[in-house]
Amino acid sequence: MFITVENLKKSYQAGEGKNEVLKGVCLTLEKGEVGVILGPSGSGKSTLMNIIGGVDHADSGSIRVDGLEITALSDDKLTDYRRNSIGFIFQFYNLVPNLTVAENIEVVSNISKSALNMDTVLKAVGLETKKRSFPRELSGGEQQRVAIARAIVKNPKLLLCDEPTGALDYETSRGVLSLLQKINRDFGSAILMITHNTAIGDMANKVYKLRGGEIVETVRHDETLAAERIEW
Numbered sequence: 001m002f003i004t005v006e007n008l009k010k011s012y013q014a015g016e017g018k019n020e021v022l023k024g025v026c027l028t029l030e031k032g033e034v035g036v037i038l039g040p041s042g043s044g045k046s047t048l049m050n051i052i053g054g055v056d057h058a059d060s061g062s063i064r065v066d067g068l069e070i071t072a073l074s075d076d077k078l079t080d081y082r083r084n085s086i087g088f089i090f091q092f093y094n095l096v097p098n099l100t101v102a103e104n105i106e107v108v109s110n111i112s113k114s115a116l117n118m119d120t121v122l123k124a125v126g127l128e129t130k131k132r133s134f135p136r137e138l139s140g141g142e143q144q145r146v147a148i149a150r151a152i153v154k155n156p157k158l159l160l161c162d163e164p165t166g167a168l169d170y171e172t173s174r175g176v177l178s179l180l181q182k183i184n185r186d187f188g189s190a191i192l193m194i195t196h197n198t199a200i201g202d203m204a205n206k207v208y209k210l211r212g213g214e215i216v217e218t219v220r221h222d223e224t225l226a227a228e229r230i231e232w
């Protein structure tokens with residue numbers, strides 16, 4: 001198994017008491033699979049993803065990514081893991097406004113051990129001609145493509161996507177989902193995606209439904225739908 005999350009628990013302090021945000025979450029993903037985490041606001045989706053991405057710490061439980069036990073890593077090793085193994089994509093693209101498209105991508109490729117070639121990545125996201133543009137000169141969909149290029153340039157084992165289409169219209173969303181599907185196919189990165197949109201689950205090999213910090217249902221698809229065919 002490529003990713004195994006076992007009995008993951010996380011609480012935050014809330015006044016005098018504790019807010020139990022993850023109550024023993026388990027999930028698995030094979031190499032190159034797409035997983036979707038569906039759940040209402042506050043169900044713990046971002047917390048789960050942050051812990052898998054090495055941005056936050058669990059209270060207990062285990063996460064293995066390609067044989068590496070994340071919960072046991074020192075801070076330095078966790079930084080290495082975040083820097084080299086994980087690509088992050090968010091709803092709001094988090095681009096640096098005064099850097100060009102190429103420079104935004106270089107911020108990441110310069111510190112990655114096995115960075116891909118800039119032109120390969122720009123071609124993969126269809127932005128060859130926008131290399132010298134600034135984010136303000138791009139549409140929302142194009143900015144998200146830059147964010148995707150920045151995430152994949154490090155050649156990550158796992159792409160973590162938190163509502164990647166949350167700020168985009170219907171057609172642009174489908175374009176971004178289709179691009180993620182193509183990247184999954186061509187680069188072999190596993191994808192774990194958070195969404196409120198149940199229809200997006202149809203493009204995933206596995207759908208995990210999270211409610212109140214627990215996985216209440218797991219759906220496995222033997223066949224996945226091409227993003228262009230998803231409707232909502």
Ligand SMILES: Nc1ncnc2c1ncn2[C@@H]1O[C@H](COP(=O)(O)OP(=O)(O)OP(=O)(O)O)[C@@H](O)[C@H]1O
Pocket residue numbers: 012013019021039040041042043044045046047048
């Ligand atoms: N750093 C933190 N400190 C304290 N509480 C937190 C922290 N991060 C998240 N929480 C709490 O954990 C709960 C789950 O938050 P989380 O962001 O994981 O939910 P979510 O399912 O991603 O929600 P949304 O869809 O609205 O983004 C919420 O009650 C939130 O207030």
